[in-house]
Amino acid sequence: MERTNDRQSMSLVWMLIAAAVFATVVAPARSAGQSPATSELLPGSAELIQPRELSKALQSGSVKPTVLYVGPRFLYAQAHIRGAEFIGPASDPHSLDNLRKRVTALPRNSSIVLYCGCCPWEHCPNIRPAYKELQKAGFTAVKVLYLANSFGTDWVEKGYPFEKGQ
Amino acid sequence: MRRVAVVIAAVGLAVAIYYGTHARHRDTRSSTSQAPALALVDLGGNKIDTSSYAGKVVLINFWAAWCTPCAEEIPQFIALQDKYRAQGLQVIGISMEDRNSALRDFYRKYKMNYPVVAGNEKIAEAYGGILGLPTSFLIGRDGRIRAKYPGLADFAKLEQEIIALLR
Numbered sequence A: 001m002e003r004t005n006d007r008q009s010m011s012l013v014w015m016l017i018a019a020a021v022f023a024t025v026v027a028p029a030r031s032a033g034q035s036p037a038t039s040e041l042l043p044g045s046a047e048l049i050q051p052r053e054l055s056k057a058l059q060s061g062s063v064k065p066t067v068l069y070v071g072p073r074f075l076y077a078q079a080h081i082r083g084a085e086f087i088g089p090a091s092d093p094h095s096l097d098n099l100r101k102r103v104t105a106l107p108r109n110s111s112i113v114l115y116c117g118c119c120p121w122e123h124c125p126n127i128r129p130a131y132k133e134l135q136k137a138g139f140t141a142v143k144v145l146y147l148a149n150s151f152g153t154d155w156v157e158k159g160y161p162f163e164k165g166q
Numbered sequence B: 001m002r003r004v005a006v007v008i009a010a011v012g013l014a015v016a017i018y019y020g021t022h023a024r025h026r027d028t029r030s031s032t033s034q035a036p037a038l039a040l041v042d043l044g045g046n047k048i049d050t051s052s053y054a055g056k057v058v059l060i061n062f063w064a065a066w067c068t069p070c071a072e073e074i075p076q077f078i079a080l081q082d083k084y085r086a087q088g089l090q091v092i093g094i095s096m097e098d099r100n101s102a103l104r105d106f107y108r109k110y111k112m113n114y115p116v117v118a119g120n121e122k123i124a125e126a127y128g129g130i131l132g133l134p135t136s137f138l139i140g141r142d143g144r145i146r147a148k149y150p151g152l153a154d155f156a157k158l159e160q161e162i163i164a165l166l167r
Helices: A001-032 A051-059 A071-076 A091-104 A127-136 A151-156 B002-026 B067-085 B100-109 B121-126 B155-166
Strands: A066-069 A112-115 A140-146 B038-040 B048-050 B056-065 B091-095 B116-118 B135-139 B144-149
Touching: A051 A140, A066 A091, A071 B121, A091 A127, A112 A127, A127 A140, B056 B067, B056 B155, B067 B091, B067 B155, B100 B116, B135 B155, B144 B155
Parallel strands: A066 A112, A112 A140, B056 B091, B091 B116
Antiparallel strands: B038 B048, B056 B135, B135 B144
């Protein structure tokens, strides 16, 4: 009798854990209106680089990636990744033109990191056009910095190095 | 007895996993610093001196028409302004890096019922830096910043806080 009760208890434990995992992982992705078949640069995909990983790469003594910022100027002026170059919001054709010009002389296997952080990840209007542009141009080592909420929340407040200014 | 203990532990674990992951979405960082006094001009050319709102509860929303989640919040700010205007709520929208025509079109399309001003880095810095949109601030009748909402606001919680400050 005792053993049956234990088994029932363990089943309940697993059901509750499964419910919690569903609520934390599956449901938020659905509510963001994304489906793996139609969205690009989904959290966890190989094209993304995490803040911790990028910060480490930038502090290492080896060859550093070229970091290009493709978001609005007001954000860059207040805080940006140390050494990142301003391109402009890639939702604007003029900024995409800037991006093309900036990378035109780079070898196609150059290590490039794109980032924005203007808005929550799934709504960012800049990151996807910029990434597509570099893919179209044949760059093979492009990563996109994954900032789930914003540059402020996921980079500055986490204590990663940044600088101010135009 | 053992069964009860296991069930309690499991419920505790499930709750901890859920809230541990979702806590940041509900974060409304409390603050009690004095809100900056700013002289602004809205889309209609009207001068807005934020110090003239002393005694009111003020909701400042940094947003942009190009920012999809910001746009999704606007109807809810409009509803809050309608609902609590008489009790002393004043919403102010500060748009960041919008084209003038796009901002005006948006304002008309959504029939925004509160002043909107074109923001800049100086205004953003006055609020301690705006490093992502949308970001909102709730200011009490005493002129102190009572809450900051980085990212999408939890409107149920926001409304409760507005009600509490209006009392």
